[in-house]
Amino acid sequence: MSRPSEDEIIQRYFAPLAGPAALGLLDDAAAFAPPPGDLVVTKDMLCAGVHFFADDPPGAIARKALRVNLSDLAAKGAAPLGFLLGLALPDDWTPDWLAAFAAGLAEDAAVYQCPLFGGDTVKSPGALTLSITALGSVPKGTRLIRANAAANDFLYLSGTIGDAALGLLLRGLPVPVWSHGLGAESQVFLRERYLLPQPRLGLRAALLGCADAAMDISDGLAGDLAKMLQASGLTAQIAVADLPLSAAAREALAQEPDLIETLLSGGDDYEILAAVAPGKAAAFEQAAGAAGIPVRRIGRAQAGADPAVFRAADGRPLFLKSFSYRHF
């Protein structure tokens, strides 16, 4: 099989994604004049068999890798400037696979106006491994952090949570019993939510204008909420009934009530958790609505050092076996 060299890979597949800063990816490094304000930088690493399935569509793998980084930028109120791609290809890669990977990446780079600045393509002795570094920009001093939530702030979640975790379970074998009672459309929806997160960059104006603190939910709501509250020296009581669940997640939950654990502690949501002062809540909701992004008030931050408590419909506290996806 004839496969292109590294230089050919760069020119054929990746140069079309490059912005002017990258000089057609022909140099060692990209250079650009950053916009006025602060630079926001983030990096995520994804491995086949851990963060995605090796046989996922290559375009979806590429888009997920970019989107999880864009989700970090979104949570900080940053507008994307561009990204760098590290790609370690296993021995059995094919030009077709790489073409589809690059096409998916090109699509999202265009949609999110986030050009490729550069990167590195190497041979992996093991599984496909991807690393993306994304750069973004915020007006000086406005970058949101997770540790700045205040007592009495309303806690908001964008979109719906738990879908991706259910989608991941649907990929497992044996097929979970509860999936037998789940409509085909719901199954597709949940699988899609795992495959392709939606970075909430549209929330930028709402967050920058109104939020005290924000983060993206990537390792499970329970654990990530605990991180924000702990970092801010606060606690909260969350009624499970107030959580935003998709129709598909509700359908699954009706089949198997124990899935509440998965919904609360599963990863890969890539929704935004924001803490908003009561006086700015109306403006926050309005700005999010104007951006077409649903946000739901899930509770209120309170003074106190206890961990957040989730309460079932009958008011009893829920004891979770795990708070979040454990990377190790």
Next chain:
Amino acid sequence: MSRPSEDEIIQRYFAPLAGPAALGLLDDAAAFAPPPGDLVVTKDMLCAGVHFFADDPPGAIARKALRVNLSDLAAKGAAPLGFLLGLALPDDWTPDWLAAFAAGLAEDAAVYQCPLFGGDTVKSPGALTLSITALGSVPKGTRLIRANAAANDFLYLSGTIGDAALGLLLRGLPVPVWSHGLGAESQVFLRERYLLPQPRLGLRAALLGCADAAMDISDGLAGDLAKMLQASGLTAQIAVADLPLSAAAREALAQEPDLIETLLSGGDDYEILAAVAPGKAAAFEQAAGAAGIPVRRIGRAQAGADPAVFRAADGRPLFLKSFSYRHF
């Protein structure tokens, strides 16, 4: 074996390396006000078994990963601002390994004044894989590129070339025959040159003040020189006798003359190739000397589209089987 969680890893091993922009690595992303001028960004990916040996000292692995990125910044005339680390750890990692890795990284982050901005630590289903993204800064519009060499420019090389490629051969089995005639000190020197590149950040003033074009030599002098000349629409004749070789490399070459191929096309030099106009050559040499970095004039760029030719001591052209390290 009890191993720390991802959060504990971050706090115990990596937070001490973080600059103020990173908020103690407790947030999704770092943010900072970049200095005036242009931002330079670069990213390299390294896999165990491909770019280093899995049993190399962990501190050396970390330092090499950072240094190859710093070498890219050096070649562009950029001063380091900070870096992001992606780390995919194989199943059998130990806290001791990680502590030594972080200690090596901390040492170089301090030496090169390049704090950690953030990153991601994940589980690798295969080999240890590392990705570092480095950010640097140059005065506006001064970033050096490789495509800007001009006819008649002198071509300069920093340091010596081929040492790392010989050092890599010394790591192979069976032990190469020529190594039997090589002194112990030379062997250590060559191995060390493979293990730990020296990013030529000290050349910054010389490059920014005097060079038309620059790049770092990472995939072999022959191939990388060809890239610069081709990008600039030029050619060159290089007398092998003019190349800067270390005493150890000369010793090896005396044992085995065919090693000239390895010296010219082996990778991992991380020296700087610069094209300097004749009128600035004296100033370039002086500035490099002031920085304590040896530079050697290896030839002159000429008009013409032919590939560069290396000539042996008797003036005959050298035909290389390969021009550079092939990543695929």
